Amino acid sequence: MKRPLKIAVAILLFIVFSLGSGFYYTVRTMNMAAEQNEDSVISNTDEFVKGGRRNILLLGMDAGTIGAKEENNRHRSDTIIVVSLDTQNKTVKVLSIPRDTRVKLGKYGIQKINAATALGGADLAVKTVKDFLGVPIHNYVVVKLSSFKNIVDALGGVEVDVKERMKYSDPAGGLYIDLYPGLQTLDGDKAEQFIRYRGYADADLGRIKAQQQFMEALIDKILKPSTLLKLPKIIDIVQENVETDIQPMEMMSLANFARQMKRENIKMYTVPGEGKNISGISYFIPFQNELDKVIDEVFYDDGSVKVAVLNGSGTSGVASKIASRLESQGFKVVSIGNADSFDYGTTTIVYPQDKKDEAEKVAKVLPKALLEEKSDSNISLPTVIVGKDMIDE
Numbered sequence: 001m002k003r004p005l006k007i008a009v010a011i012l013l014f015i016v017f018s019l020g021s022g023f024y025y026t027v028r029t030m031n032m033a034a035e036q037n038e039d040s041v042i043s044n045t046d047e048f049v050k051g052g053r054r055n056i057l058l059l060g061m062d063a064g065t066i067g068a069k070e071e072n073n074r075h076r077s078d079t080i081i082v083v084s085l086d087t088q089n090k091t092v093k094v095l096s097i098p099r100d101t102r103v104k105l106g107k108y109g110i111q112k113i114n115a116a117t118a119l120g121g122a123d124l125a126v127k128t129v130k131d132f133l134g135v136p137i138h139n140y141v142v143v144k145l146s147s148f149k150n151i152v153d154a155l156g157g158v159e160v161d162v163k164e165r166m167k168y169s170d171p172a173g174g175l176y177i178d179l180y181p182g183l184q185t186l187d188g189d190k191a192e193q194f195i196r197y198r199g200y201a202d203a204d205l206g207r208i209k210a211q212q213q214f215m216e217a218l219i220d221k222i223l224k225p226s227t228l229l230k231l232p233k234i235i236d237i238v239q240e241n242v243e244t245d246i247q248p249m250e251m252m253s254l255a256n257f258a259r260q261m262k263r264e265n266i267k268m269y270t271v272p273g274e275g276k277n278i279s280g281i282s283y284f285i286p287f288q289n290e291l292d293k294v295i296d297e298v299f300y301d302d303g304s305v306k307v308a309v310l311n312g313s314g315t316s317g318v319a320s321k322i323a324s325r326l327e328s329q330g331f332k333v334v335s336i337g338n339a340d341s342f343d344y345g346t347t348t349i350v351y352p353q354d355k356k357d358e359a360e361k362v363a364k365v366l367p368k369a370l371l372e373e374k375s376d377s378n379i380s381l382p383t384v385i386v387g388k389d390m391i392d393e
Contacts, residue, residue: 044127045245046136046328053299053330054085054254056246057129057140059117076114077125077142079211082133084298087257091265093298095133096212098204098271102283103132112283117142122243135299136328139250142243149188154233157185160217166197203275204284212268223263269298300332305358305382308335312385314342319386321393322347322366326384329365334381344387350374351382358382 048054060079080097099114105128108119113132116125126137152158166179177193186194195214200206221227246254272294273286300306307326311319323333347369351359356373359382363369368389 044123046138048138054138056083057137059142061144077117090260093267095269095298096208098284100284139246147237149192150237152191153188154230155221157187158217158221159185208270269294304332305361306332306334307362308383309333310337310339310385312339312344313388313391315391318390322386339385344385346370347387347390348372348385350379352379355382
C-alpha cells in the first residue's frame, strides 16, 4: 500500500541542482553516490551518444515487507517513470508506467512490472522497461521511500488543488488518508496521503494522474527563487536516499541542460490501457496500438532515424544484436526480419534515393557496412541487411 511519488526526487536531481550554485552541489552529491555504489554493476543500460536523446528510468521503491530486516527485504517499484531528455530542443517528456502492467520477466515468467526490482534489482528493471517500450535506457535512478515526506517538508510544503474528498484507513499498513477538496498546501504527511490514495474510478490510472499533478506542482515550487535557500538541506536528504549510475560529470551536463529548460517544455504521458483480472490477479493491460503512438511521440519526434534490420547471414539472433546496437545509439528499429537470402557476406545498408543522409547516419554506427541506393518500392527507409561479417562482432 506504499505509493510514494519518487519522480519528485528525480526532478530535484535534474532541475533543482542546476539552479544557482547547483553545480557544486551536484558534484558533491554524485561523488558521494558514486562512492556508495561503486560495487554495484548495471549491465543493461545503453551507452549515451552525445547530442542525442537521453532516457532515464526512475524507480520509486516501496517499503518492502514490514518488519523484515533490510538486508533481506525485497522492494518493489511502486513508481516507474521514464524521463526522456531532448538535449537539442531543450524538452523533457515524462512517461508513467502503471505498476500493475503485465509483462514477462525472463525466467520468472508473467509478472507485474513492479516485481522486477524485487526479483532482479535495478538491472532487471532496466531490461524489463527496455523490452516493454522498445527504447534504449541510458541511466537509472532509484529512490527510497523514506525521502519523500522529508523533501516536501524541507520545501515548506507544496500547493495542490485536491479534486475530491479522499478518505481511507488501513491500520495494519499504517495508512490514514483524510483530505478535503480544494486548493491547499500539503506538508510531507498530507502529500504522501495525496499520492497514495487509490480510490479513483479508474484505479491506478487515477493515481498516476494525481502523481503527475503533484509533480507539476512540485516543479512550480522548486523553480521559485526562495527554494535556493533550502538546497543544502534538500541535497542532504537526497544523497542518502538515491542510487544512480549517472556520473558527476554527466550530472554537470544535465544541470546545464536544466538551466536552459522552460517549464512549458515538460510534458507528461501515461501508458494507455485498462485493468483486467486474469486468473484471479489484477493486471494493467496496455492498448498496444495506442502505446505505439505514445512511444513515437515521446521518444521519436525529434527526427530520430527509422531503420529496418534484416538477417542476411542465416545465423539466428544476429539481426536482433545489430538492432539493439542501433537502438542504443538512438535509432528507431521499426522491424526485424529475414532478408531475401542468407548469402550476404558483407553487411549492406540499402536505402531509397531520398534517404541517403539517414543511411549515412546508420553507416556511422556500422562503419564496415556497404551503402547501396535502391529504387525498389519495397524499400522506403534505410534497411540494414546483416551479413556473415557481423556474426562474430
